[in-house]
Amino acid sequence: MNETHGHVFQNLFKELKSDKTIDSWLFVNSPWPVCSILALYLTFVFKLGPKLMKNREPINIKYMVLFYNLMQTIFNSYILAYQLIRPEVFNYLWNHACHPDNTKSNIAHEIHVASWYFAFSKILDLLDTVFFVLKKKQSHISFLHVYHHVNMVITCFAHLRFIKSENAAIGTIINSFVHVVMYSYYFLTALGPSIQKHLWWKKYLTRIQIIQFIIGMLYCAGLFVFNCTFSRIFIAYIFADVFLFLYLFVKFYKKTYKQKNKTQ
Structure with a gap:
C-alpha cells in the first residue's frame, strides 16, 4: 500500500508544470489572494452578511444586478470569442486535444490566457451569492451553490498554477457558452415581471448545465481510453x-421541476 501511495505521489509531482510567465500572473503567483477572497466570501455569506441583514429590509439592488448580469454576459462572450474567432485555436484543439504540442507554440499560450480570463470570471461569479444575502434570499444559498462557486475558483487557479493543460480549453469554451446563456437569462429576469412572464426557458438552463457535465465526463473518459498525454x-x-456536479444538479432539477409538476 505504501509503495502504491508513493507511486501516485511520484506521478503527481512529475505531472506538475511551471512557466515563468504564467506563474507570474495575478492570482497565479501566490495562493494567498485567492484564499483570502474565498475566506472573505464564506465569512460574509454565512456570518457577517446574515447578521448585517437580520433586522433590515432587503436592499434594492436591481440596477446593480442588471449591470452585473450584463457585464458577466459580455465578459463570458469575450472569453468564448477569444478562442472561437481564432481558427488556429480550433485547429490546435483538433490536432492536439489528445497530445498537446510541446514546442511552446504561441497558440498554446493564448489558450492559457483564455484560461486565466475564465478563472477570473469564477471570482466574479462569487457576487451571485453576495447579492442573495443583500436581498435576504438565504434559502437560495444551498450547499450546491456555495460548493460550486468555491470549487470552481480553486480548481481553475490550481490548474493554471500547477497543471497548465491545453485540454482545459474544451471546458472553458463549453462553460463560457453556458454562462452566456445563463447570465442573459438572469439579466432579462432582473428587468422585472413584465419580462419574466415571457421567460419560459428557465428549466432548460439546468438541462444545459447537466449536458455540459455529461460532455465533460465523456471527454475525460476519452482521454483515458485513447491513452492521451x-x-x-x-x-x-x-x-x-x-x-459530483452532475449528481447535485440532477438532484436539484428533480427537486425543483418534478415536484413542481406534481403540484400543478
Whole structure:
C-alpha cells in the first residue's frame, strides 16, 4: 500500500508544470489572494452578511444586478470569442486535444490566457451569492451553490498554477457558452415581471448545465481510453468533480421541476 501511495505521489509531482510567465500572473503567483477572497466570501455569506441583514429590509439592488448580469454576459462572450474567432485555436484543439504540442507554440499560450480570463470570471461569479444575502434570499444559498462557486475558483487557479493543460480549453469554451446563456437569462429576469412572464426557458438552463457535465465526463473518459498525454491524476479529479456536479444538479432539477409538476 505504501509503495502504491508513493507511486501516485511520484506521478503527481512529475505531472506538475511551471512557466515563468504564467506563474507570474495575478492570482497565479501566490495562493494567498485567492484564499483570502474565498475566506472573505464564506465569512460574509454565512456570518457577517446574515447578521448585517437580520433586522433590515432587503436592499434594492436591481440596477446593480442588471449591470452585473450584463457585464458577466459580455465578459463570458469575450472569453468564448477569444478562442472561437481564432481558427488556429480550433485547429490546435483538433490536432492536439489528445497530445498537446510541446514546442511552446504561441497558440498554446493564448489558450492559457483564455484560461486565466475564465478563472477570473469564477471570482466574479462569487457576487451571485453576495447579492442573495443583500436581498435576504438565504434559502437560495444551498450547499450546491456555495460548493460550486468555491470549487470552481480553486480548481481553475490550481490548474493554471500547477497543471497548465491545453485540454482545459474544451471546458472553458463549453462553460463560457453556458454562462452566456445563463447570465442573459438572469439579466432579462432582473428587468422585472413584465419580462419574466415571457421567460419560459428557465428549466432548460439546468438541462444545459447537466449536458455540459455529461460532455465533460465523456471527454475525460476519452482521454483515458485513447491513452492521451495529459495529467492523469488531475483529469481523474476533474472526472470525479464533474460527476459530483452532475449528481447535485440532477438532484436539484428533480427537486425543483418534478415536484413542481406534481403540484400543478
